[in-house]
Amino acid sequence: MIILRYLLFPFSILYGWITSIRNFLFDKGILKSYSFDIPIIAVGNLSVGGTGKTPQIEYLIRLLSSNYKIATLSRGYKRKSEGFVLADSNSNAEILGDEPFQIHQKFPNIHVAVDTQRKNGIEQLLKLDNKPEVILLDDAFQHRKVKAGLYILLSSYNDLYFKDFILPTGNLRESKSGAKRANVIIVTKCPKDLSELAQQNIIKKIGLNVPIFFSFIDYDxxxxxxxxxxxxxxxxxxxxxxxxxxxxxxxxxxxxxxxxxxxxxxxxxxxxxxxxxxxxxxxxxxxxxxxxxxxxxxxxxxxxxxxxxxPIKSSFISKGDDFNQTILNYVGTSTRNR
CATH class of the missing domain: 3.40.50 (Rossmann fold)
Known part of the structure; x- marks a missing residue:
């Protein structure tokens, strides 16, 4: 399998070239990104799966839902429905996808919606009588058509993005340079006892001037x-x-x-x-x-x-209060500006 991935390296170059052109067109405004007058937080990754997006979305829900009306929006991977779907009492995993349905069951007082067209999904949420005050976009780091106000990039400790290659040789959906779009980076699934020195070494290798946090999966x-x-x-x-x-x-x-x-x-x-x-x-x-x-x-x-x-949840090794304040400052400033 490893040999096959390296044999496919020319396709990684082609794929990387295509995604780089796409990002360039969005960066220059040739392809249009849409902004909305509401705090939108996008949680995602550069790699394919396994970084802990759902526990991080749930963390944000717990942090924000006592003070704000929250909605989550994802594409609803492998669901059997189409278009925009808002979770209700008749929803199940086939209609929403497993992760959105899990969130709906755990947090019945928030809006949980799915739509492959995130722009349309946001527009539909904002038409609701009880419309959200904050929208959390799940797995939307590469969804450039909607411009979020805050991007959280996740990278698993055992599969750090800066050590990886673009698909199909590696697991990256786009070039490592895509990390520059992040406002916050979280290294997820760390050992609970990851030392301060090890954290600083990773921060140095990331080499970006953004807040970087380290979290672990906390099992019940x-x-x-x-x-x-x-x-x-x-x-x-x-x-x-x-x-x-x-x-x-x-x-x-x-x-x-x-x-x-x-x-x-x-x-x-x-x-x-x-x-x-x-x-x-x-x-x-x-x-x-x-x-x-x-x-x-x-x-x-x-x-x-x-x-x-x-059950599992995401917990921070340290500086969790700093992360919370970063999120609360963004949401609070955005809602005041509205």
Whole structure:
């Protein structure tokens, strides 16, 4: 696989050339970007998947929702609906996509919308009677047609963008120079004990004069379903089936796995077929089934016994208050200017 990626290097040059021309046209105003009279925060990455966008969006919701009317807008990856869709009581993962549906279930008091055309999505949200005061754009760093007021770039600690190559040789969606559009950079999925010296080395290699923060994935001490919860420490040695359909499941498995556990791995955003469900039931037998929160929203109505999910959240190693203030200052200044 690695050899094949290097053989495809000429295509990486071509892809990088195309994306660079596109960005140049937007930077020069030849291709039009649309701005809106509302604070818009775009969260995204340069690489393909696995940087922790959903936990970061949820962090922002928790930070802002007590003082502002919040809406999230994403394309709704792999959903079976089309056009603009606003989440309601009839929504499910097939209509919204797994991540927007997860957010809708966790934060029922905010607007959760999907639309591949982000400009149209924002326009539709602003037509609502109870329209949002802040819009969070999920996975929109490359969506240049809408100009956000604040761009947050995520880069995973184990796959830092400045060490990577453009697709298909590497995992970058565009050149590393795209990071210059970021107003804030967060290095995600760090070890909790990442030293100050290691942080400073990464900051130096990034080489941009923007605030740079370091976060880690904080796993819950309990697993849940709609009816009950169980402490992780009480089930860690219990026979169980661990199931994940996410981009980089290794930390999830490492947190829960014991010697006799069975693992099942599926592609990111996997739609579980009847055959998949039967295979899961056969392998689970009478075991507990523990999955990720994103997978749970697609599996919870599949009649799987003893199905639980493990919640996660994004936490900062240090300077979390500085990050919060950066966001609050931007939103507060923008709303006052309106």
């Amino acid at each position: 001490s309990e697993v849940y379903n709609e009816f009950e919860s169980k402490k992780v420490e009480e089930i860690i040695d219990v026979d169980k089936l661990l199931l994940a359909g996410i981009a980089k499941p290794e930390p999830f498995f490492a947190y829960l796995q014991a010697e006799k556990n069975v693992k099942m791995v599926y592609p990111d955003h996997h739609h579980f077929s009847e055959k998949d469900i039967e295979e899961i039931k056969n392998k689970a037998s009478n075991k507990l089934i523990i999955t990720t929160e994103k997978d749970y929203v697609r599996l919870k109505n599949q009649n799987l016994k003893s199905l639980f999910y493990l």
